[in-house]
Amino acid sequence: MSPRGRVHLLPAPPPFIRTTREDELMFETDRPANRDCLISLPPDLFAMLEELGSSTGEPVAGIVEQALRSYLRNGSKPDNSVYLSAPVNAMMKGFYRQNTAIRDLHRHGDFGLGTFNDLDGEMVMLDGRVYQLRADGKADEVDGAVRTPFACVTFFSADTVEEIEGDFDTAGFNTLLHRMIPSENMLYAVRIDGLFRHVNVWSVTRQENYRPVDETGENFPSFVYENIEGTMAGFYTPKFIKSLNLAGFHLHFMTADRRRGGHVHECRLERIRIALQHVPRLTLNLPMTLDYLTALLPR
Amino acid sequence: MSPRGRVHLLPAPPPFIRTTREDELMFETDRPANRDCLISLPPDLFAMLEELGSSTGEPVAGIVEQALRSYLRNGSKPDNSVYLSAPVNAMMKGFYRQNTAIRDLHRHGDFGLGTFNDLDGEMVMLDGRVYQLRADGKADEVDGAVRTPFACVTFFSADTVEEIEGDFDTAGFNTLLHRMIPSENMLYAVRIDGLFRHVNVWSVTRQENYRPVDETGENFPSFVYENIEGTMAGFYTPKFIKSLNLAGFHLHFMTADRRRGGHVHECRLERIRIALQHVPRLTLNLPMTLDYLTALLPR
Numbered sequence: 071m072s073p074r075g076r077v078h079l080l081p082a083p084p085p086f087i088r089t090t091r092e093d094e095l096m097f098e099t100d101r102p103a104n105r106d107c108l109i110s111l112p113p114d115l116f117a118m119l120e121e122l123g124s125s126t127g128e129p130v131a132g133i134v135e136q137a138l139r140s141y142l143r144n145g146s147k148p149d150n151s152v153y154l155s156a157p158v159n160a161m162m163k164g165f166y167r168q169n170t171a172i173r174d175l176h177r178h179g180d181f182g183l184g185t186f187n188d189l190d191g192e193m194v195m196l197d198g199r200v201y202q203l204r205a206d207g208k209a210d211e212v213d214g215a216v217r218t219p220f221a222c223v224t225f226f227s228a229d230t231v232e233e234i235e236g237d238f239d240t241a242g243f244n245t246l247l248h249r250m251i252p253s254e255n256m257l258y259a260v261r262i263d264g265l266f267r268h269v270n271v272w273s274v275t276r277q278e279n280y281r282p283v284d285e286t287g288e289n290f291p292s293f294v295y296e297n298i299e300g301t302m303a304g305f306y307t308p309k310f311i312k313s314l315n316l317a318g319f320h321l322h323f324m325t326a327d328r329r330r331g332g333h334v335h336e337c338r339l340e341r342i343r344i345a346l347q348h349v350p351r352l353t354l355n356l357p358m359t360l361d362y363l364t365a366l367l368p369r
Numbered sequence: 370m371s372p373r374g375r376v377h378l379l380p381a382p383p384p385f386i387r388t389t390r391e392d393e394l395m396f397e398t399d400r401p402a403n404r405d406c407l408i409s410l411p412p413d414l415f416a417m418l419e420e421l422g423s424s425t426g427e428p429v430a431g432i433v434e435q436a437l438r439s440y441l442r443n444g445s446k447p448d449n450s451v452y453l454s455a456p457v458n459a460m461m462k463g464f465y466r467q468n469t470a471i472r473d474l475h476r477h478g479d480f481g482l483g484t485f486n487d488l489d490g491e492m493v494m495l496d497g498r499v500y501q502l503r504a505d506g507k508a509d510e511v512d513g514a515v516r517t518p519f520a521c522v523t524f525f526s527a528d529t530v531e532e533i534e535g536d537f538d539t540a541g542f543n544t545l546l547h548r549m550i551p552s553e554n555m556l557y558a559v560r561i562d563g564l565f566r567h568v569n570v571w572s573v574t575r576q577e578n579y580r581p582v583d584e585t586g587e588n589f590p591s592f593v594y595e596n597i598e599g600t601m602a603g604f605y606t607p608k609f610i611k612s613l614n615l616a617g618f619h620l621h622f623m624t625a626d627r628r629r630g631g632h633v634h635e636c637r638l639e640r641i642r643i644a645l646q647h648v649p650r651l652t653l654n655l656p657m658t659l660d661y662l663t664a665l666l667p668r
Contacts, residue, residue: 105409105410106407106409107410107433108405108408109405111404111434112404112434115434118441119441131409134406134408135411135414136440137436137441139414140436142421151652160554253663255664256655308666309668310612310668313609314609350654350656351654352651352652352655353450353650353652353653354650354651354653355649356554356555356651357649362554363554364552367554369611
């Protein structure tokens with residue numbers, strides 16, 4: 071939010087108002103029931119309001135009122151929803167190019183994972199920043215114009231946080247995660263920060279379009295990190311939604327310095343903090359590309 | 370929208386502004402980049418804004434700016450999304466009671482179909498009104514407190530409209546519908562109004578909770594209408610989403626007088642108008658009932 075917005079709420083609406091403060095304001099009104107506010111808006115927002123007003127023929131006053139009502143009705147918090155930019159089955163069938171730009175994802179979350187067009191690396195979104203974890207294991211922040219065939223994001227807000235200390239291997243870690251979720255029929259976002267004895271990750275390599283994942287016959291490059299601080303970001307998805315999102319727990323890892331990472335394959339914990347968000351809603355976007363619309367998808 | 374809202378957009382932001390119009394306004398600003406508007410708001414909206422500001426500690430200016438940005442970004446139209454109150458597989462497994470009230474559906478659509486708790490009849494939502502089509506074939510409008518274990522709704526707005534005249538049977542009708550959809554991987558809402566030579570509908574009868582649909586062993590009562598005017602409301606859902614919504618075309622029928630109807634089983638057309646809405650998004654709500662959370666659902 072811009073700190074520039076300024077609102078002067080005028081508590082009493084008599085026919086004339088004169089303030090003696092920095093801003094002096096005087097006007098008459100024939101609607102004593104209404105109350106007035108003077109809002110200072112950034113120019114881009116101002117221009118958008120005027121444009122919408124002139125394109126729809128709707129009075130700007132009405133647009134502002136409707137916007138405020140809509141916002142107050144739906145709550146000021148973002149919707150607690152897991153957003154999928156596309157059903158995962160299209161990507162699994164080899165549709166590696168969609169027209170979803172990273173900047174479109176920011177409207178739906180500040181946390182998540184996915185991949186990039188042409189399967190060019192694993193994606194992690196943490197605290198609103200999007201990283202590309204390339205096949206060489208290195209990570210870079212990407213800009214908003216980069217595109218993704220599949221991403222899964224949410225606005226992260228933990229419902230429960232657990233501090234875990236001890237030598238858990240991959241199986242123990244999975245048991246731990248499964249114990250933390252009260253129902254297998256709900257969606258969860260999971261963020262894990264801490265110290266790992268061992269993390270084995272892999273990253274996809276750029277692929278030819280239309281070549282399904284299970285036909286690439288490729289061993290994706292993998293990397294092992296020992297005694298490393300980092301963050302895992304991901305989701306739990308119920309099995310009956312598996313055509314839309316990878317089922318079970320799906321986690322991507324990034325080192326604490328945000329320089330390296332990949333898809334979590336194995337790990338051994340030392341001291342971590344598991345933050346879990348229960349998400350009672352899924353929003354699925356269907357891409358409008360010709361590739362997607364004409365795909366023969368598994369049923 | 371209230372006609373009371375009034376906005377004065379001040380096109381140029383010099384340090385001092387004086388208009389000679391009905392409303393006179395004068396102020397200074399130290400942020401020449403911003404532009405100001407004077408908004409006249411109904412008192413309830415004004416009070417809600419102040420309340421949110423004081424409860425969150427957020428400056429009201431920020432709230433207003435965020436509301437306007439959110440509104441302009443998402444468009445002034447309601448989101449073009451098919452909303453599911455629950456995944457249909459829970460209902461098919463015999464979970465006939467959820468805590469979704471009809472009034473909750475109005476936030477997500479004005480058009481759709483579904484059923485009622487305890488499988489007590491078929492639901493049709495048309496033009497924002499919700500009807501219960503009971504096992505005796507009769508229909509009543511229901512109030513907002515009634516609950517549903519499954520409903521599928523959207524804000525209806527046709528993208529294409531076709532006028533069809535001729536003697537099409539059920540198979541011909543299905544072919545017609547399938548020809549109208551450009552992709553089997555997209556969601557569509559379908560509204561059909563017109564004259565039917567023949568419509569055969571059935572309606573579910575109240576069921577014991579926890580008794581899966583395929584184990585009821587029941588023949589649901591069916592009704593035949595001849596030469597009748599009416600409306601069909603429903604959706605097309607891609608097959609890979611079948612765990613969440615019934616796949617293919619799913620239509621409910623109501624007579625033009627809104628007194629009778631049911632789930633469409635067979636029909637024969639005479640003269641109809643098919644309105645089709647392409648829906649590129651699905652929103653799935655997951656119920657928070659103990660029944661849902663502990664259900665063993667098909668995978």
